[in-house]
Amino acid sequence: MRISKRLKTLAEQVQPGRVVVDVGTDHAYLPIYLILKGISPRVIGVEINPGPLRSAQQQVEVVGLTHQIEIRFGDGLGGIQPGEAQVAVVAGMGGNTICDLLEASPKVLARLHRLILQPMGAMRRVREWLWQHGWQIVHEDLVKEDQIFYSIIIAEPSRQEKEKGAADRYKSSTSGEKFSEVELEIGPLLLRAQHPLLSEYLHGQIAHKEKITAQLQQSHDPAAVAKLKEYTGQIKELKGLVFSLERKQKLE
Numbered sequence: 416m417r418i419s420k421r422l423k424t425l426a427e428q429v430q431p432g433r434v435v436v437d438v439g440t441d442h443a444y445l446p447i448y449l450i451l452k453g454i455s456p457r458v459i460g461v462e463i464n465p466g467p468l469r470s471a472q473q474q475v476e477v478v479g480l481t482h483q484i485e486i487r488f489g490d491g492l493g494g495i496q497p498g499e500a501q502v503a504v505v506a507g508m509g510g511n512t513i514c515d516l517l518e519a520s521p522k523v524l525a526r527l528h529r530l531i532l533q534p535m536g537a538m539r540r541v542r543e544w545l546w547q548h549g550w551q552i553v554h555e556d557l558v559k560e561d562q563i564f565y566s567i568i569i570a571e572p573s574r575q576e577k578e579k580g581a582a583d584r585y586k587s588s589t590s591g592e593k594f595s596e597v598e599l600e601i602g603p604l605l606l607r608a609q610h611p612l613l614s615e616y617l618h619g620q621i622a623h624k625e626k627i628t629a630q631l632q633q634s635h636d637p638a639a640v641a642k643l644k645e646y647t648g649q650i651k652e653l654k655g656l657v658f659s660l661e662r663k664q665k666l667e
């Protein structure tokens with residue numbers, strides 16, 4: 416079965432033998448891949464919208480996997496009972512939506528061993544939410560597909576005391592201080608690992624923010640002026656990150 420590079424990268428983060436819940440499963444591509452590859456013994460796909468729900472159920476029937484994949488109607492993690500799955504995948508949704516749906520189901524969350532998240536934006540909020548709720552980011556990845564970058568965040572329950580443990584782990588490797596907003600948006604582990612796509616990703620982020628600042632410069636509205644100042648600072652910091660990353664890569 417062929418699936419997108421993005422979904423394949425998510426599937427690779429599932430430890431073999433784990434029961435998975437795929438929240439917002441859409442066509443059920445990920446559950447089908449996890450079963451066909453023998454990664455998971457059972458997958459629950461949760462869908463809130465009737466169209467994707469029907470589509471997911473049909474796909475699972477077509478491939479004859481109804482005994483291993485259950486497609487359910489449900490809202491986020493509310494679609495399963497605590498302990499039914501050990502790993503949750505939440506991909507292709509906004510970062511704020513992901514945080515809201517994690518927050519809405521504390522009992523299910525408490526029984527999960529791993530979260531595999533692929534937010535479409537609001538990455539900083541997701542990373543902050545995770546530490547503040549006792550989750551440790553154990554791995555981050557970046558995938559480029561059809562000219563779009565996707566950030567992937569893998570988290571596991573923090574073994575240390577909740578916020579203290581998380582906060583310690585999230586000190587910047589360069590300054591030893593708390594990570595900056597820009598570092599949190601980009602991904603501390605991606606920065607630390609000097610991910611091969613990072614330089615290109617950072618250049619893209621700079622170009623995007625420069626486009627916004629060009630628009631903000633046209634406005635005298637105080638909110639726009641404040642935003643312009645914030646973005647200008649972020650661009651400067653991003654350029655600094657690119658500079659040190661590319662310098663390190665040249666030296667290696």
Ligand SMILES: C[S@@+](CC[C@H](N)C(=O)[O-])C[C@H]1O[C@@H](n2cnc3c(N)ncnc32)[C@H](O)[C@@H]1O
Nearest residue numbers: 439440441461462463464467489490491506507
């Ligand atoms: C953009 S698709 C992503 C599909 C798939 N996860 C992927 O990454 O390719 C988002 C899916 O999540 C579903 N969805 C959105 N909010 C949801 C919620 N609260 N609970 C369950 N499903 C939800 C949508 O109906 C849609 O099918």
